[in-house]
Amino acid sequence: MRRMFIGMSQEKLGESLGLTFQQVQKYEKGTNRIGASRLQQIAKVLGVPVEFFFDGAPTADGVPSGGFAEAPSSSYVSDFLSTNEGVQLTKAFIRIKDAKVRRRIVDLVVALADLEGEEG
Template sequence: MARNPDAVADPVDVAVGARIRLLRKVRGLSQQALADAAGVTFQQIQKYERGANRVSASMLSRIATTLETPVSEMFGESGGSSGAIDEVAGLLSEPGALELLRAYSGLPRGAARTALVEFVRALRDAPEA
């Protein structure tokens, strides 16, 4: 039975997809590289990462193996949506977020980090031109 295209994605599928995306980015893999290793198209990986398509057990196993993580990591400790972890995974899945965090962690502790955070907050709060 086909899924209704107007239906909202299941929160568990979205959480699993966010974790796949986060782990893929942490491992430095492109969607294409993960797709090649899993034997699907990169478009299918995109759908998994958005939670638009459910990941079968066998596919989840292949993806976890490629990402060098246990399958259980894809579900979090409780086996479902886990609030803060999912929020962080969602934030880090934003384009450029992981790169920004890596650059931030490379700065010396102190004034440089504080200045960068204040700069980014100012950009966020600035009215659009």
Template structure:
């Protein structure tokens, strides 16, 4: 049976890997394992050891704590109740986020404000 923490950590690995545009194979090569093991980590089927998580965090250029963000829920969970539970599992949403961060910062800020106004009007 999958443990909820393992599932959460796996989703965070997958999301970060997608955000940086890395394949499972590329991540596996950087960490020194087979891509099937990355698949098992990302689904929460296999638990990631501390040393392996350290290697994965290094390969994905994030601190180890990144993989545990959002576990406690609290206020963040209340604010996002109208969103699907795993919004970044949607490839279209992920592509939108990648595209957004590819925009120069001053234009990105204006786009953000426009999106906020449009969402308030809906």
């Protein structure tokens, strides 16, 4: 997602890493595993810390949270991200550098969505 947020193509990311866009596709789909050194290279090219890829990873009890939780549908996410509102929200969100502030924003949005679900 980060690659798309910054408007980078698979070809451009692959070029920066010395890979083909097909290899980038395999990494993104989870077909091929990414080694630690390659993950570090990807993080550098995308301008994020390596921890970015683990935000929301499964907790000690094995329950996924955040980014690793199963989404209702990947097309649902893509559809939202392609709207003007989705693009504005995404661009503003990624400009926030403080991870704690980003986490609080996510928590707020989840709480509001849960509240709306209870009302509807």
